[in-house]
Amino acid sequence: MLSFLFAALIAGPALPQDSAQGDGPPQRVRSILLYGDEQCPKAQSEDEIVVCANAGESPYRIPKRFREQPKEGPASNAWTNRVESVEQFNRAGLPNSCSPVGSGGQTGCTRAAIRQWYQERVDQKAKAARVQGPAED
Template sequence: MKTLAFLPLLVAVATPVGAQDMPKVSATPPERISQLTVFGSDPCPRSTGDEIVICARMPENERYRLPKRFRNKPKSDQPAMAWGARSLDLEYVNRQGLPNSCNTGGSNGQTGCFQQFLAKARAERDYDRRQASPDAP
């Protein structure tokens, strides 16, 4: 009999404070808004149910054009670089630290420095041979 006396107290403790003050949620969903752009004399679609349709009308000659923000971009002063030259630049920059790269950082630099040294030595030797014999091409 004593446990029944504490039942209203347990129910009051289990109910969150302020639950009675919470706003009621309506059963209807919020309105749906559609924003469209129509061109020329195309009709604006009619709204159905809770949907709101907003139409912006543009002239017919704008139908297949690029948007204004993408038209007439100012040309840069720098001429366009060919993709082959750009890829060589990227390859040179990304080569640091790879084998045959000739840099002071990493364990792969010494092989590239030696390769460059050999290439310069061969070029100097070929130049000296060409200078020594005037009939050589």
């Protein structure tokens, strides 16, 4: 019976204890982010805890690891850009390219001349319409 009573006392909840020294939890906790060379402020009273964390150089500056510029060169180009530049370079000898190089390069020269003639004609009509002004009824 005595061991049962002893076990019940040990397993029971702890009673609150009043302490004259103030050993209880702090009344106030301040969490502060520091930038650059800022110093952590001291606690204003014994019931206060100040927690400081270094957040980098400046709150308005991009962190150093993100400031690095990507390298320029063939390794940093996208495959799509590489393919487009290769196609454009190789287009010189293809049909309709208006190039003296390759078997079908001359066919594009006729198309280019027709396109240029048509654009000049459209420009002449637009210029004539501006000079004459709107038609009066």
